[in-house]
Amino acid sequence: MITSPTNSTIKEIRRLRDRSARQASGLAYVEGIRQVIEAGKGQDVIERVVYCDTLLTSSLARDWLKQAQRSGTPVLEVNADVFSRLAMKESPVGLAAVVRQKWSALPGVLAPADVWVALDAIADPGNLGTILRTLDASAGMGVILLDASTDPYDPTSIRASMGAVFTKKLVRTTLPVFSDWIDRHRISLIGASDRGAQDYYNFPYPSPCVIMLGSERHGLSEAHLALCRQVVAIPMSGNCDSLNLAVAASLILYEIYNQRRLSGGAKE
Amino acid sequence: MITSPTNSTIKEIRRLRDRSARQASGLAYVEGIRQVIEAGKGQDVIERVVYCDTLLTSSLARDWLKQAQRSGTPVLEVNADVFSRLAMKESPVGLAAVVRQKWSALPGVLAPADVWVALDAIADPGNLGTILRTLDASAGMGVILLDASTDPYDPTSIRASMGAVFTKKLVRTTLPVFSDWIDRHRISLIGASDRGAQDYYNFPYPSPCVIMLGSERHGLSEAHLALCRQVVAIPMSGNCDSLNLAVAASLILYEIYNQRRLSGGAKE
Numbered sequence: 001m002i003t004s005p006t007n008s009t010i011k012e013i014r015r016l017r018d019r020s021a022r023q024a025s026g027l028a029y030v031e032g033i034r035q036v037i038e039a040g041k042g043q044d045v046i047e048r049v050v051y052c053d054t055l056l057t058s059s060l061a062r063d064w065l066k067q068a069q070r071s072g073t074p075v076l077e078v079n080a081d082v083f084s085r086l087a088m089k090e091s092p093v094g095l096a097a098v099v100r101q102k103w104s105a106l107p108g109v110l111a112p113a114d115v116w117v118a119l120d121a122i123a124d125p126g127n128l129g130t131i132l133r134t135l136d137a138s139a140g141m142g143v144i145l146l147d148a149s150t151d152p153y154d155p156t157s158i159r160a161s162m163g164a165v166f167t168k169k170l171v172r173t174t175l176p177v178f179s180d181w182i183d184r185h186r187i188s189l190i191g192a193s194d195r196g197a198q199d200y201y202n203f204p205y206p207s208p209c210v211i212m213l214g215s216e217r218h219g220l221s222e223a224h225l226a227l228c229r230q231v232v233a234i235p236m237s238g239n240c241d242s243l244n245l246a247v248a249a250s251l252i253l254y255e256i257y258n259q260r261r262l263s264g265g266a267k268e
Numbered sequence: 269m270i271t272s273p274t275n276s277t278i279k280e281i282r283r284l285r286d287r288s289a290r291q292a293s294g295l296a297y298v299e300g301i302r303q304v305i306e307a308g309k310g311q312d313v314i315e316r317v318v319y320c321d322t323l324l325t326s327s328l329a330r331d332w333l334k335q336a337q338r339s340g341t342p343v344l345e346v347n348a349d350v351f352s353r354l355a356m357k358e359s360p361v362g363l364a365a366v367v368r369q370k371w372s373a374l375p376g377v378l379a380p381a382d383v384w385v386a387l388d389a390i391a392d393p394g395n396l397g398t399i400l401r402t403l404d405a406s407a408g409m410g411v412i413l414l415d416a417s418t419d420p421y422d423p424t425s426i427r428a429s430m431g432a433v434f435t436k437k438l439v440r441t442t443l444p445v446f447s448d449w450i451d452r453h454r455i456s457l458i459g460a461s462d463r464g465a466q467d468y469y470n471f472p473y474p475s476p477c478v479i480m481l482g483s484e485r486h487g488l489s490e491a492h493l494a495l496c497r498q499v500v501a502i503p504m505s506g507n508c509d510s511l512n513l514a515v516a517a518s519l520i521l522y523e524i525y526n527q528r529r530l531s532g533g534a535k536e
């Protein structure tokens with residue numbers, strides 16, 4: 001059992017809070033029972049489980065931990081003091097893990113039912129995690145992160161995704177590569193922007209469907225809008241005249257999901 | 269100009285980060301150009317503007333500040349060091365304000381177009397602010413906060429609301445008072461819960477409409493469900509089988525808004 005917060009393994013795990021350390025290692029830090037269990041469902045995702053026996057009271061979590069040990073997952077026991085130093089939450093539950101990041105290539109083939117979200121320069125990891133969570137609930141495939149987007153393996157994104165970061169596909173690429181991919185597969189890219197000419201509601205979304213949204217502050221740029229076959233807008237009333245980015249993405253994802261599940265059409 | 273971070277006024281403003289200090293004083297702290305300008309649109313909302321001349325480069329903000337000074341709003345100039353101590357943002361823009369909280373009573377009369385969201389035990393101020401922002405975009409009236417709900421004047425809620433905390437009505441009450449109000453006005457209260465029997469999409473929402481959602485962790489309790497005329501659910505596929513609370517509220521609010529604006533019906 002590790003009892004020293006200055007232990008080098010503990011320090012290495014703590015460094016995973018920084019994007020640069022996550023990028024250099026290809027690892028990430030996950031905390032909380034639900035998130036760790038979701039991560040454990042993937043093949044070879046968990047590198048190492050970290051737990052604190054005195055903090056870990058959930059019987060569900062303790063059973064899961066036993067199972068993980070039996071199946072050969074490396075497990076590190078730490079005391080409450082060390083766990084609190086690692087933990088991001090104020091009342092840590094005693095279960096965390098170091099996980100291996102999984103990135104996918106742009107898909108070579110798209111099935112008719114596939115729905116993807118392409119995000120350019122999304123800045124807030126909470127928004128990214130929330131979009132992944134909605135993608136999971138609405139039968140979407142994953143996210144395509146363009147250029148300067150935030151990291152889905154940021155602890156805030158992992159938490160907001162409620163485990164969807166481990167079940168949805170994550171692609172990162174550049175605008176030229178994305179643009180080639182759109183052309184090559186003749187994808188009807190649908191932009192979402194307040195400058196869109198089409199109402200997002202009752203819009204005939206294509207199958208397969210790639211929806212593109214821009215950053216929280218600036219939305220889609222001219223260069224991105226130029227790639228879109230059509231651009232939808234979410235009508236708004238009121239003073240502020242804006243929606244949270246994850247809310248806007250979720251409204252569109254659910255409109256697609258609702259249309260498909262009620263038509264009995266492209267839904268898998 | 270205040271140059272000492274230990275100045276008593278500055279310390280008092282900093283204390284507004286704590287809910288107890290906000291409750292005792294009936295005040296709140298607002299930061300950022302957009303939020304302060306939105307607050308200034310209300311009657312007697314701003315108690316005092318705080319600014320830092322060297323940080324405040326936006327000409328829009330400088331014009332607004334001159335106007336506020338001319339109209340007799342108390343203004344406090346501080347240096348960059350003091351402003352950074354007050355600021356919650358990492359790169360403060362030099363404009364903040366102390367505002368007076370505005371609370372409404374449960375409305376005595378409801379117009380057919382009125383849409384309210386009742387929230388029980390909502391815990392995350394970011395979610396509350398996001399719901400206020402969506403309410404503003406979707407022509408809703410405001411929120412009714414039951415019992416142990418988070419504070420809409422929490423700095424995180426104010427920021428997430430993008431100013432909607434100043435334009436939407438805020439009501440706080442207890443379950444018995446709320447229940448009496450529902451009865452007396454014969455309001456068709458619509459619950460939102462994964463146990464709901466009705467699909468939220470294409471559901472015939474009543475006019476006026478009060479939607480009730482529960483906490484992030486537990487949803488609506490039996491006691492709350494018992495008050496509802498009908499309960500809608502948002503269908504979900506996927507592993508995580510859940511949506512962020514602000515996303516769930518936004519999907520329902522937009523479904524109501526879309527139905528009304530496209531039928532040309534109850535929309536004002």
